[in-house]
Amino acid sequence: MSIKNAITACALLFAALANTAFAELTTEQEAAKTRGIILYNQYKAISAAPFLRIAAEAGDHEAQYYLGESLRRKKHYMNPEARKWYEASAAQGDLYAMIQLGRSKKDFCTFSNDCPPDQKPPIEWLNQAKHMAMPKAIQGDAEAMYVMYELTFDEEWLEKSAVAGNALAQYWMGIGYQEGEGFFLPWRRAKAIEKCFKASAESGYPKSMMEYAAILFEKGDIEGFRHWNEQAALAGYASTVYGYGSDLAHQPDTYGFPFDIIKGYALIYSLRELDGGGGILDLAERKLQKISDTMTPEQIAEAKEFAKTWKATHAPLSFFPDKLSR
Structure with missing residues (x-):
């Protein structure tokens, strides 16, 4: 898979179930939405909210979903404003919003015993999501199959989604096998794990790229290990950018990457914008000093x-x- 295709595949993670997400937005609103999702994926939910709000108020269901996520994560429970945006997204058919509404166990109004009488119970949201996702899943839609897994926790849906090519499903299948799920002879389990992560990596999912790289390293394929590290870094995976930059600067020289101190310093330096969660900023600052x-x-x-x-x-x-x- 080419670098360009890998990056494109990763970008698709920002647009799940949103085939016409940008169609109704102005250029400025699209830019705000994109910026908001980028910040959200950098664990900067508070900083993301103002940008997401611009597109959410314009009616974009995906921005509404992520705004709901940002507001819920900020408060650590389902608060009225978060619910408002989840419901706006769900009203447009966003399955992820329906699932979050259906999973809400810590709704603020339940604590104060003043939930609106017309507020839909969580189980109704889950049933609505199932009703919408099931026909697509039956027709072979890989993402709908994955949604069905999230709704039912039925491993068969996860496997079907993985077989149909969903990179996230392939990743979680691999993780499950690593943790002992399924019935395999020992050597067949290892092959099944590798197959899942390889397929997901080739579909552009950076976390699988690193899992697959680790497998290759254990098998002595150092060149393969270096290749997938580079691919994950090119896709923007922050944890790998840190490792790849350190390797290029030979701080330390563990995996035989060609010495390039300019590029290595630059990659670590780029991580300084990650001043939200993730815990990588302090590591980057210390590494920069060494380099x-x-x-x-x-x-x-x-x-x-x-x-x-x-x-x-x-x-x-x-x-x-x-x-x-x-």
């Missing part, structure tokens, strides 16, 4: 310019959190 100790001021200046170019020409940094957060 800069071996560089001239001119090299550091060149690396900072390289970082600007990289950001402008590559996928945005992301931790790739699951769209259906808990």
